[in-house]
Amino acid sequence: MLLNSLLMTGNEAAAYAVKQSDVDLITAYPITPQTTIVEKLAEYVGRGDVKAAMVLIESEHSALSACIGASAAGARVFTAxxxxxxxxxxEVMxxxxxxxxxxVMAVANRALSAxxxxxxxxSDIMGSRDSGWVQVFCEDPQDVYDNVVKAFRLAExxxxxxxxxxxxNGFTTxxxxxxxxxxxxxxxxxxLPRRERHRLSYDEPMTIGGFALPDAYFESKVEQEKALRAAGRVFTEVEELYPxxxxxxxxxxxxxxxGRVKLICMGDVAGSLRHFVKTQRLQDIFDVLSVRLFxxxxxxxxxxxxNDAELVVVMDRSLSPGAVSPPLVSEVKSALYDAGFRVPVWSVVYGLGGKPVTLRKIGRLLGEAERGVREREARSRRILLR
Amino acid sequence: MVSRLDELVGFEPLSPGHSACAGCGAMIAVRQVLLAVPQPYIVVNATGCVEVVTTQYPNTAWRVPYVHVAFENAAAVASGIEAALRVLKEKGLARDHRVVVIAGDGGTADIGLQALSGALERRHSFLYVCYDNEAYMNTGIQRSSLTPHGAWTSTTPFGKAGPKKDLIAFAVSHGVPYAATASPYFWKDLANKVRKALTFDGPTFLHVLAPCNRGWRFDPSLTMRIAKLAVETRYFPLYEVEEGKYRINYFVSRPRPLEEFLRLQERFSYLLRPENAHLLEELKREVEARWEGLVRLAGS
Structure with a gap:
């Protein structure tokens, strides 16, 4: 298939994907760095390129609440x-x-106050990591475009x-x-074909959002988690089907x-890591593993x-204050423990509040990791890449 | 105009067997409101007594489509439904439904005020019904901004200080085409206001007084009497504001003494103690000032 290539920012890519996805309702509240997504969509809706209701709402809480109402009424909805x-x-997540x-919600990740x-x-999305949402991370504008389109298929x-x-990532992507x-x-x-699903309709009256006593609550949460786990398989299927x-x-x-050292990260830092490893020709030492489905x-x-790791270096772009490890390291360590792997894991916290990750910093980190694996240093470490 | 019971819609939106208290004013009000709404419609409910007594999984008392999301966002949820249905209808993916929001005084005047203000300003087409039982009854009778001056609640053991918010003025300040008060005792007035509200394109607002025997501390058999006395003492005047024009629907030329309304309710026993006569005076002055202000606005 011959594809058109357009020069776009991550936000424009998200808006373009929404424009093509036949959404019925778009709602959002301005916040940097997400705002230009909604500005672009307002232009598309205003010009008639998208046949959607544009609800310019008074808060993010209401934005997601309106999405919930609209989705319950059977609409395809988007917010950012x-x-x-x-x-x-x-709360409403x-x-x-x-x-x-x-x-489907685009999140241009940004630090939390104060x-x-x-x-x-x-830190924004990590605060909601247990909200039961499918959470996807993108490496670049192309990934943003593809993932927004795929997200509708996956969600439905x-x-x-x-x-x-x-x-x-806010700004850098x-x-x-x-x-x-x-x-x-x-x-x-x-x-993105339209699919029948449960919804608010006079023809088949349904109560959505009733309250549950402990037994029913527990069961409903277990069922919900099954669906989230199924989303992992469906994610792969959707990627296969994507044109x-x-x-x-x-x-x-x-x-x-x-490579013997595995660098695990999320978001656009994967690009910087790959660039460094490739230009320094270090592929036989370092693999870059970018977690796109969190x-x-x-x-x-x-x-x-x-499987063949001698050292695992996990890059977190948020803290989990007081916890054993920041979020991504915790996931990796749990997975390793359950699999019976004993391999040293370094926890690296970087880029808080937009602190740039320069190639020099990456070079220093990879140098230490290379030395660590060469000298068979078996202990885990915590590093703040300031 | 509805003038006889059989002129109301014959379809009961709520099935019997829900778990509301005997004599619950809120459930009577909700039933009356919905009997007057022509089908098809969708009910959006804020967290509160009505939600809790009607939706205990795996049962539901609702025979119409119903959604509850959270406490403070019923108006935002309704905004999404209304806006989405317009587009879905154009695309041939759904039929038209009216949207009726049901929320208590806390979900409307306190925690839900921002979402309500936004929805009214954006002019979504829905009927918003606040059933006002004048406190957080579902959580155990805590004061809200619609609790009256001097009333006992579990968080105002010595009476709430200050008057209740003026919800109708709030709605009118957003330029809504129609806003009105209603009492379940005056069911014809209530039903006709619902019918009238639904003739407008845009948001309309109904503030219904909903006596609560648990929170107001009265015998369950007295709900209707109290709903009546609230109007006849001028405590809760029945009026409407249509395109900015005020009209008093039940002109109380010779009000009953306010004490007749207060004495039936244990929540006012502190207020009615001889040593608290000043509180009673303040409440009376507030009730009179409200009425006089209304008479001025209605130009009658």
């Missing part, structure tokens, strides 16, 4: 947010997943019926221009394998990829 806005939505409603800071880290799959958060291969409109339409086969990167994106966490795939 960042940071404080996501934190403000936190659990309702969206608990009611099993497909909703101190107030508009730049990227992952009858085995899933869950909201999906498509995460990408949301505001950086790159060529994006876009599908023709009709391909996206074909990829642009070049964009298939997997739940964990590994461009190459075989919830459900692809632990089997991870263990496959860590």
């Amino acid at each position: 947010t960042s940071s404080q806005g996501l934190a403000y939505m936190h 659990y309702v969206a997943s608990g009611l099993r409603l497909p909703i 101190p107030i800071n508009i730049h990227c880290d992952h 799959d009858p085995r899933v019926l869950l909201p999906v958060a498509v995460n990408f 949301s505001h950086s221009c790159e060529p994006v291969a876009v599908l023709p409109d009709e391909e996206v339409r074909r990829f 642009n086969s070049e964009s298939k990167r997997g739940a964990i994106h590994a461009e190459w394998t075989g 919830r459900p966490f692809p632990r089997r795939r991870l263990i496959e990829l860590l």
